[in-house]
Amino acid sequence: MELTPTELAILGLIAEQPRHGYDLDQVIEQRGFRRWAEIGFSSIYYVLTKLEGRGLIESDDAQTGAKSRRVFHATTAGRHAAKESAVTFIADQRTVVHPVLVGLANLSLISEEDYVDSLQRRLIWIDKRISAVTAAERFQSPLPRPAREVFSYSLSLLEAERSWLATRVPVSNE
Numbered sequence: 001m002e003l004t005p006t007e008l009a010i011l012g013l014i015a016e017q018p019r020h021g022y023d024l025d026q027v028i029e030q031r032g033f034r035r036w037a038e039i040g041f042s043s044i045y046y047v048l049t050k051l052e053g054r055g056l057i058e059s060d061d062a063q064t065g066a067k068s069r070r071v072f073h074a075t076t077a078g079r080h081a082a083k084e085s086a087v088t089f090i091a092d093q094r095t096v097v098h099p100v101l102v103g104l105a106n107l108s109l110i111s112e113e114d115y116v117d118s119l120q121r122r123l124i125w126i127d128k129r130i131s132a133v134t135a136a137e138r139f140q141s142p143l144p145r146p147a148r149e150v151f152s153y154s155l156s157l158l159e160a161e162r163s164w165l166a167t168r169v170p171v172s173n174e
Contacts, residue, residue: 018071031150035154058072
């Protein structure tokens with residue numbers, strides 16, 4: 001059963017532990033999911049409805065009040081679908097479109113001054129992202145292994161880009 005990245009993110013959090021919609025939104029925000037997945041608050045409930053309709057999650061019948069308080073649990077089929085999708089996503093070798101590459105491919109259209117200015121602005125943004133991700137990771141420690149791996153991978157990518165930028169523009173060594 002194929003899942004979208006958003007479906008897997010939400011199903012995975014429910015498989016980690018039963019959750020209601022508001023709790024999902026808080027964990028998504030705390031762990032920085034929105035920086036790498038398109039998960040809006042309203043889309044959480046849409047995805048929950050889809051996952052429930054597909055038999056991948058279920059909620060306690062005793063709590064059929066407001067949607068925000070229905071606690072969802074992963075079904076056996078849901079855990080299996082999440083596991084299979086996670087393995088597929090980790091091994092996926094699709095090329096991800098990165099806007100900076102499109103900009104670099106069109107360097108002949110801009111001046112050297114504009115190029116350096118753009119790189120410096122990107123470097124400032126990267127430094128802020130590294131600080132924010134590091135602070136979020138520290139604030140939430142201890143984290144479950146999946147969250148630690150997401151933070152680790154994200155920081156590695158940001159640090160690799162910072163290293164590349166440092167070969168092109170002056171960088172402070174903070």
